[in-house]
Amino acid sequence: MAPADPSLVLAAVGAPVVAGLATLLIPRAQNLARVLLAACGPAASLLLLGVHLTRYGVAPNHAGTTSINWVPSLHLDLSFLVDGLGAFFALLVAGVGVLIVFYSRGYFGNDASSLARFFPALGFFTSSMLGVFLADHLLLTALFWELTSISSFFLIGWERDDETAVKRAMQAFFTTGFGGLALLGGVLLLGDTTGVWRWSDLVATASEIGSSGTVVAAFVLIFVGAASKSAQWPLHYWLPGAMLAPTPVSAFLHSATMVKAGVFLLGRLLPVFGLLTIWLPLVVAFGAVTMLLGAGLALRQHNLKLIFAYLTVSQLGLFVCMYGFGGVTDGHGGSAIDWDLSQIASHGLYKAPLFLIAGALAHRLGTRRLPELFGLWHRGVSGSRVLVVVLLAASYALAGGPGTVSFVAKELFLGAAHHAAASHPALLVVVAMAVLAAACNVAIVVRLVATVFGWRLGVRDDLPGRDVVHGKDRWGPVLWVPAAGLVLVQYIGGLLPPVWNSVFRRLEVNVNDEAFTDGLPWLWEPFLHPGAPLAMSLAAIGLGVVLGCSQRMRGDIVDVHDRIYPVTYRLILQYGHRAFHGIQTGHLRHYLVFVFTLLLLGISWAAWVDPAMLRLPDGVAPFESLTGLLLGAVVCAAAIALPLVTERVVRVLVLGASGFAVVGLYLLYQAIDLALTQLMFEIISVLLFLLVLRLLPRLDRRPLISPRPRLALAALVGITIGWMTLLAGHAADQRTNEAVTLGAFFEEHSLHGTEVTDGRGGEGRNIVNVILVDFRGFDTLGEITVLATAALGVWSMLPGRRRHRNDEGQPGTIAAEVER
Amino acid sequence: MRIDSLILRTAVRLVLPLTVLLAIYAALNGHNAPGGGFIAGLVTTVGLCTYRMAFGERAFHRLFPVHPRWLVVAGLGLTLVVAIIPLLAGEPLLRSASTVLRLGGQELHLVSATVFDLGVLVVVVGVAVGMITRLGEELGP
Amino acid sequence: MTTVLAICVTVMVTVSVYLMLSRELKSIAMGVFLLGHGANLAILAMSGSPVLPWGGLRQPPILGGEHLVDALPQALILTAIVINFAVMGFFLTLLIVTARKTGTLNVDELAGEEPPRSSPELASEPAPVAGLETRSVAD
Incomplete structure (x- = not known):
């Protein structure tokens, strides 16, 4: 098809x-x-x-x-x-x-x-x-x-x-x-390892996936995801x-x-990873622990919603366990899963009504605590009886009573567990846990019924019950009709299996037991062919009734696992702050030292890998050009003088002098564009510096930090960078004319194109300019955006005189204030 | 910041038009000879700054009545338009076009990149003048 | 020429790092500024010496001449100079604003201005589930 x-x-x-x-x-x-x-x-x-x-x-x-x-x-x-x-x-x-x-x-x-x-x-x-x-x-x-x-x-x-x-x-x-x-x-990980990115293709090629370490790791990670969403212990x-x-x-x-x-x-x-040996132990273990833990915790809650929540946890554990049984490999190669979707559906069909009724009760009575519902049936609160009826009908399904789908579902699960235990005896523990969990469910139902009818066995405490009755409105029935509808499906499925089968038989994939190939059985069939599952069911019901009637395990307790998240959260914050304070000292100097040290370490590592970096290249010619030597001397002298002078105007002029000497070097390098730009830039920047210095407070004369370590680090960085420049520049000197360089490409295509560029050239003779506005035009576009952003920053930090005048009265005061 | 000097004022009056001319020449001819938008922009800025120094803030405002941010906006817009137009023709971004114009026997080689360069010029002038005047205003008259 | 350039770069970087490690933001600004020059010279060195082996100089990167200088480093530096300009303007404005807001340009004093502090809002934690009981639920 x-x-x-x-x-x-x-x-x-x-x-x-x-x-x-x-x-x-x-x-x-x-x-x-x-x-x-x-x-x-x-x-x-x-x-x-x-x-x-x-x-x-x-x-x-x-x-x-x-x-x-x-x-x-x-x-x-x-x-x-x-x-x-x-x-x-x-x-x-x-x-x-x-x-x-x-x-x-x-x-x-x-x-x-x-x-x-x-x-x-x-x-x-x-x-x-x-x-x-x-x-x-x-x-x-x-x-x-x-x-x-x-x-x-x-x-x-x-x-x-x-x-x-x-x-x-x-x-x-x-x-x-x-x-x-x-x-x-x-x-x-899975997609990268297998190259298959669709579930359907993974199922089709499941046999080729193998059981390499990466596949197992991928499975475990996905399982963690599934377990967290489906609330498996300990999450x-x-x-x-x-x-x-x-x-x-x-x-x-x-x-x-x-x-x-x-x-x-x-x-x-399951169809993809079911054959992994880790599937059965991993999935069943977490499922079983969750199943029993959830049921045990549900038994010891008083809030209806919490009871149902922990029961959901338990039930989810059961489903996970059920899929875990899918990994059973016995002699016949059969899987121990039967009618998994029906089991899941049956849960939804009683759990949703239970929640809905809990909410409706809270809406009507203003409480969801079990003791406050004591004797509700006899109180005659308007509209509460119908709620109780639906609640009890759903609870009956929760207990897995005969006549509901969940009865069959429980039979199916116990049967699967029994089947799996036949080939893996260790799973008998899981069977016992399942029976205990089922008994807890029954016990909860017993207590619920006893409480609602006000029997002696019911849960009550010393607090008086409240009757907070909300006003009726037109939509009142909406509170229970959806729940009743869902519960009805539950009973239809249980009493008239053909109806259920006609829908689900088409959806179910995992039908392994011959007894179920035609569908779920009629109500009486399990009793006609009694086996281990039925015995376990009856044991669970008996145990549950006893447990429900006993006065033990009635407290209203807090799950210890509730501490997991807050404690983790606090620890993360605590250590996060500690790490933050350790790294972020707020001192600029620390950051700079860190950066420069990393730079030095990186280059040292490179030199360690390639010791040739430490050799002086051949043919070093410092005296090629006397002009160059002189200009270099000026640049160096100006730079060295910079930290030595203290008068701020002189400093700016010294800085400018070093810049103008750089202009000379550019000219020597035949970079006319650069020289012009640098010249203008130098003029403007000296101007700007002079302007700004008048706005800034004077240098304070307090003792400087000791200059020696500073100088040592600075010299190390300077020598390293200078050495790298020498090596790279020298390599460029030694380049032959045949060497393929990017510069040569630009030179070739500056005016006319070749086939490499689809016949398009830059149509210009000034290669530098052609690179800027044509070849690398996008960079230039980005660059002027940076310029605009910087200007925007300046304008927004200093929002202008007119506004200042409004804010602070006099425009000139700020400068005066700073001068003070 | 103002330097009160008759010589400076006279000199600037003469030099400013020349600077602007030089800038325009550098921008238009930058594709084939040293020059280009950045240089032209900085040259213009230096000229305007000297004018501001010689004649003071008010005179400068008369000469340069718009807020520099509009220059930045205009320049960025111009470059963006030049960058995007090739896209409409199905070409890659910023692909340049050129025509040869004949004016009285003279061949004029027009390249769209020159327009781009003009946009750069305008942005540079806007940013540089904007920063300097802003900081100058902080100093007060 | 490369050697001369390398020495210039060494000196400039040394001085600028020295300045950047000082306490005054003004000196740091000058250090950053000088570092820009040094970096530009380092890039320039990548185009190789302009002096030809047989004496004489290479030609500027304008088509029509022989033995042109490599144009690419120049284009990069041109970009760098202009960006330097923008950064400098921004930096200087930042200095003015800092001086106005805090009254100091000493980085050590600035570091003490606003120590990062743990927010009490974040440090609190949700109560255990039992809190569900004590709360009067709206529903």
């Missing part, structure tokens, strides 16, 4: 940001129009992707679209890869994006200024996410990756007047940005920290989109 055309995908990627920016044009009061327009963006993406998929079908992961040239010299072109993995994530982002737009209308209420500010940022973020998921070029992926970091910064730091929120946004930005740098490095702290964002943002970023970028990238990498 012919490669697909990228324009539809490009339009799909661009639509949300265009729509988001377009909302800025809508008048402030028109909130309905604003919301509808903003929703059009991701909806258009959905539509365009749908059209693309119906026209070209789901591409295999080695067939990208054709590319639109962008920066070919950087291997950066616009081409996309709409395979199952990319298409799934893109559809997820666009679909959830539409719901989030409506939800945010309910969340922000009638706050028109917030909405006006929110939609452009949201559109920017949605577009960058779509770009990450659909890009085929390695660098394009890295580019969109960075854009997601930037746009999420705006969203996380939404409360821009709140210092904490801004700091959290920076924490998230720097952490994921650091990962982005690692990703960029890895991608560059997971940014995700709970980012919970200060408004709830629509949390729901969007942390359930469906941004944090999944790392997981997505692992899915992209």
